[in-house]
Amino acid sequence: MSLIITGASGSLGRLATQRLLERVPASEVILVTRKPEALRALTARGVTVRFGDFDQPESLRAAFAGGERMLLISTLSVGRRSEQHIHAIRAAIAAGVRYIAYTSSGGMDARNPAHVMRDHLPTELMLRDSGSAFTILRDSLYIEAALYQIAPRALAAGKWISSTGEGRVPFVAKKDCAACAIEALTDPAHEGKTYEITGPELLSYREVAAIASEIDGRAVEYTPVSDEEMAAMLAAAGVPVDYTEGMYTPGVGTSSIRDIVSYERGVREGFFAIHSNDVEKILRRKPARLREVFALHRQALMTDSFPGPSS
Numbered sequence: 052m053s054l055i056i057t058g059a060s061g062s063l064g065r066l067a068t069q070r071l072l073e074r075v076p077a078s079e080v081i082l083v084t085r086k087p088e089a090l091r092a093l094t095a096r097g098v099t100v101r102f103g104d105f106d107q108p109e110s111l112r113a114a115f116a117g118g119e120r121m122l123l124i125s126t127l128s129v130g131r132r133s134e135q136h137i138h139a140i141r142a143a144i145a146a147g148v149r150y151i152a153y154t155s156s157g158g159m160d161a162r163n164p165a166h167v168m169r170d171h172l173p174t175e176l177m178l179r180d181s182g183s184a185f186t187i188l189r190d191s192l193y194i195e196a197a198l199y200q201i202a203p204r205a206l207a208a209g210k211w212i213s214s215t216g217e218g219r220v221p222f223v224a225k226k227d228c229a230a231c232a233i234e235a236l237t238d239p240a241h242e243g244k245t246y247e248i249t250g251p252e253l254l255s256y257r258e259v260a261a262i263a264s265e266i267d268g269r270a271v272e273y274t275p276v277s278d279e280e281m282a283a284m285l286a287a288a289g290v291p292v293d294y295t296e297g298m299y300t301p302g303v304g305t306s307s308i309r310d311i312v313s314y315e316r317g318v319r320e321g322f323f324a325i326h327s328n329d330v331e332k333i334l335r336r337k338p339a340r341l342r343e344v345f346a347l348h349r350q351a352l353m354t355d356s357f358p359g360p361s362s
Contacts, residue, residue: 058124060084066229105135111142120150132170150184152235157191158323165317186235187245202263211260214281218318221249224339247327
């Protein structure tokens with residue numbers, strides 16, 4: 052059986068690929084990426100690596116040829132993702148792919164003000180109506196977003212500034228998301244299901260700030276602000292209003308002002324406060340806790356150099 056992973060050169064794609072290669076022979080794996088050169092080492096191991104760009108639909112049918120089951124990892128292009136994902140779904144079905152697992156977002160609700168809903172909701176609807184077998188994996192906010200981007204910046208400044216108020220999020224480790232995705236990709240028992248991929252606890256940003264401070268040793272003050280104040284602060288830091296391809300702001304990552312502020316409003320209004328035991332059901336173990344991941348990667352909290360984009 053040939054199994055496809057899209058976005059394979061990104062951080063989630065690499066974790067998923069590593070997990071998949073522990074389960075199946077390299078000859079059964081097809082990796083699709085805009086950057087095939089980044090995966091040369093896997094080609095040497097017998098993995099098929101192909102160019103595919105969701106903004107170039109004509110490239111996708113050949114990229115997916117011969118694949119039977121596919122993990123569709125959502126792109127970074129907030130505001131344009133639904134169009135990109137629909138290109139991929141149509142091309143996959145035309146190429147003979149019979150099953151698609153999709154990494155969507157937690158907080159799925161048409162009333163959720165988070166800008167990402169405009170990308171993921173249409174993709175989910177398209178996938179359900181496509182005629183293909185599918186699994187939807189609604190990944191919550193990654194622990195790594197707090198660990199590598201928000202927390203180091205806040206600890207360095209002594210202030211954790213947020214417009215989330217006391218809203219809570221079930222932060223989840225990216226490795227657990229990758230592991231669940233590969234279980235869905237390789238096990239037909241997950242077909243037709245929608246999973247909430249969450250961590251084991253709901254945490255407010257105030258609580259995350261306290262955990263970071265405890266582990267790092269530096270004091271940090273949680274400072275709630277309005278949406279307007281948050282937007283102004285991000286603008287002063289050089290964050291663009293909207294996402295453009297390839298953008299990256301040190302200490303912030305690939306998110307735009309519109310993305311961050313609308314997401315934090317969604318957190319504040321309770322749309323992301325979804326707790327689930329789906330990860331435990333899928334993996335037959337408990338998901339990682341934020342405190343555990345922070346402690347394991349304590350050095351990341353103290354660094355002044357932030358990791359760049361990885362997809």
